[in-house]
Amino acid sequence: MRIGDNEWPLEQRPGCTPVWRGRVPAERLPALAHDVRGCGGQLTALWGSDDRHLGGGFAIHVAFGIPQGTAWVSSDLGAEAPAYPDLSAVFPQADRMQRAAFDLLGIVASGAVDARRWLRHGAWPEDAWPLRRDFDAATRFEPTLDAYPFIQVEGDGVHEIPVGPIHAGTIEPGHFRFSVIGDRILKLEERLGYTHKGIEKRFEGMTAEEGARLAGRVSGDSHVAFAWACCMALESAAGSPPPARAQWLRALFLERERVANHLGDLGYLGNDVAFGIGFMQFWRLKEEWLRLNARLFGHRYLFDRVVPGGVACDLPAGAQAALTDQCDVVAMHVRQLKEIYDEHAGIQDRFVATGIVKPELAARLGLTGLAGRASGQAVDARVDAPCPPYDQVKVAIVTHDHGDVAARAEVRFGEVFESLRLIQELVRRMPAGPLLAELPTAAAGAEGLGRVEGWRGEVLVALRMGADGRLERVHAHDPSWQNWPVMEPGVLGNIVPDFPLINKSFNLSYSGQDL
Amino acid sequence: MATHLILRKILDTGFVSEPPPAADPALRTREQDLQEEILKVFGQALTVRHVDAGSCNGCELEIHALQGAHYNIEGIGVKFAASPRHADVLLVTGPVSRNLEVALKRTYEATPEPKWVVAVGECGCNGGLFGESYASCGRVANVIPVDVEVPGCPPTPVALLQGILAAVSR
Numbered sequence A: 001m002r003i004g005d006n007e008w009p010l011e012q013r014p015g016c017t018p019v020w021r022g023r024v025p026a027e028r029l030p031a032l033a034h035d036v037r038g039c040g041g042q043l044t045a046l047w048g049s050d051d052r053h054l055g056g057g058f059a060i061h062v063a064f065g066i067p068q069g070t071a072w073v074s075s076d077l078g079a080e081a082p083a084y085p086d087l088s089a090v091f092p093q094a095d096r097m098q099r100a101a102f103d104l105l106g107i108v109a110s111g112a113v114d115a116r117r118w119l120r121h122g123a124w125p126e127d128a129w130p131l132r133r134d135f136d137a138a139t140r141f142e143p144t145l146d147a148y149p150f151i152q153v154e155g156d157g158v159h160e161i162p163v164g165p166i167h168a169g170t171i172e173p174g175h176f177r178f179s180v181i182g183d184r185i186l187k188l189e190e191r192l193g194y195t196h197k198g199i200e201k202r203f204e205g206m207t208a209e210e211g212a213r214l215a216g217r218v219s220g221d222s223h224v225a226f227a228w229a230c231c232m233a234l235e236s237a238a239g240s241p242p243p244a245r246a247q248w249l250r251a252l253f254l255e256r257e258r259v260a261n262h263l264g265d266l267g268y269l270g271n272d273v274a275f276g277i278g279f280m281q282f283w284r285l286k287e288e289w290l291r292l293n294a295r296l297f298g299h300r301y302l303f304d305r306v307v308p309g310g311v312a313c314d315l316p317a318g319a320q321a322a323l324t325d326q327c328d329v330v331a332m333h334v335r336q337l338k339e340i341y342d343e344h345a346g347i348q349d350r351f352v353a354t355g356i357v358k359p360e361l362a363a364r365l366g367l368t369g370l371a372g373r374a375s376g377q378a379v380d381a382r383v384d385a386p387c388p389p390y391d392q393v394k395v396a397i398v399t400h401d402h403g404d405v406a407a408r409a410e411v412r413f414g415e416v417f418e419s420l421r422l423i424q425e426l427v428r429r430m431p432a433g434p435l436l437a438e439l440p441t442a443a444a445g446a447e448g449l450g451r452v453e454g455w456r457g458e459v460l461v462a463l464r465m466g467a468d469g470r471l472e473r474v475h476a477h478d479p480s481w482q483n484w485p486v487m488e489p490g491v492l493g494n495i496v497p498d499f500p501l502i503n504k505s506f507n508l509s510y511s512g513q514d515l
Numbered sequence B: 001m002a003t004h005l006i007l008r009k010i011l012d013t014g015f016v017s018e019p020p021p022a023a024d025p026a027l028r029t030r031e032q033d034l035q036e037e038i039l040k041v042f043g044q045a046l047t048v049r050h051v052d053a054g055s056c057n058g059c060e061l062e063i064h065a066l067q068g069a070h071y072n073i074e075g076i077g078v079k080f081a082a083s084p085r086h087a088d089v090l091l092v093t094g095p096v097s098r099n100l101e102v103a104l105k106r107t108y109e110a111t112p113e114p115k116w117v118v119a120v121g122e123c124g125c126n127g128g129l130f131g132e133s134y135a136s137c138g139r140v141a142n143v144i145p146v147d148v149e150v151p152g153c154p155p156t157p158v159a160l161l162q163g164i165l166a167a168v169s170r
């Protein structure tokens, strides 16, 4: 296929989302990355695998978001001293992904500026590689001392504030190192990986059903997105698409997940500027929303309703009216609350011009998903590469170009309204038919990739099957990988007390990137 | 203008809080020898510290939900604190990741006696889908003493509240 000025050996794969698959020599990867950059694409995910049992060595895999969909490219690296050229010079978001690939497999990004460990703290020895096939997952190591070389800022009046890993509120663990002058942030350095619980190793040898359940727990707030992406990958590997009705129900679940998260975030954005009533009002709406999920589909967060081959439940009697009515009610309340947020001088004072990521910086660093759209990046997998049913119910993309907290709130408001509309359309036009098409056992070596626009951004699951229909290698990618690094420049020049607000306005996943 | 809209919204919304559930003693895994008076005092004002020891963040969604108007936890004397030094109860989620094992132990040590630990979710109770591995210590009880285990993936806010109350009632 043609990317930029060159022809690349990629072929389109069968599946619900457009994926082009191919292999290139590792030394050609930077040239390909340049071509992707040239046509307005981005690097979405990067991961490695141990393919020595297949007669090869190690491999590096890269998923690029290109205008036509996803380009999934692999390079063989050999068994001894596996290495590939650094891609972070072209796509800065590759930096942490490359470091994680090293931590888990010992494959090196040659020429990368930052060679510090990322997911490995002290839980396993420096020279142990958990995702190598000869590494026994049950091995337990004595933890070693964990010292991370933070970049030091020096000069008169500069001091450091370390925060975390255990935080003061109900949020996930991570470490933030601020260098400040007075209360202005001069530098922020993040350190993540604390919730690394060996998910990718855990996938090895699982059945398709177990794999989908685990994928849904990579980042619980994006359960539907991950479970769907995993099932999409499994179905592509097995060459068996799900029935139409199942796809429509999946989209219904995904939009309900989006609304639930956006309502919660809009409440917390109020809370973080001392507007407690905003929190109470939005969380009241969210609670009613979750209760309807439980009543109609048996789970407040719709866990395990998306299964390989289809979905695990149908619309029960009366669901159509209940869902449609609830959308009307929520739309009315959110409109009223939006008016309050818009009119409230204190809220606007805190939201506007806080935590700015300008569109140029967002494009340069690969900011994606909701936060990307708030910084002028008009990218949404439901619009750009729509899988069914998004090819039939068209999504109106919501963007903003200020890139501040106010813009990220505004995009959430816009997406709530759009998802409420979508839910009503999905319910009204949902085709009849079966919920499940049992998956044939995929052949050993069969591959698949799923990409779903979750509430936070694009979620991607790529996998390869092993023997007996069991999973061999699964990589589950959360958009937080791309977005965490962008928050570092995003907070510069802001005051420390605005950090929790800025952090909440991105609301990134720790578990999703720690794996 | 905003004030007027806010007041109208408050009036229109009215009260949405629901009566609290009873404690569920079946969730208790450990009996501590505590005096009746202490329990009486704690039963009326209980400070909870949430610790994410490696969860998928699903359990956190329900801990957030618990702080919404429907559950009115402050109305029954339960409050979330920012520091373990102020806490009576640690609400611990997740399989404990090995990268957080030490931090969890330190948090437990920093919590003054008497204290209770409520392990949350399938992961907190038995390691969940993540189990035990090079990166995960599994259930919370593998790392610190646990008084109450609340199953569910994630447990509902009502179940969480029943678990918290079970820890400090008899």
Ligand code: SF4
Residues within 6 Å of the ligand: A217, A220, B055, B056, B057, B058, B059, B093, B094, B095, B120, B121, B122, B123, B124, B128, B129, B152, B153, B154, B155
């Ligand atoms: S119990 Fe379920 S929701 Fe809670 S952390 Fe474990 S997988 Fe996530």
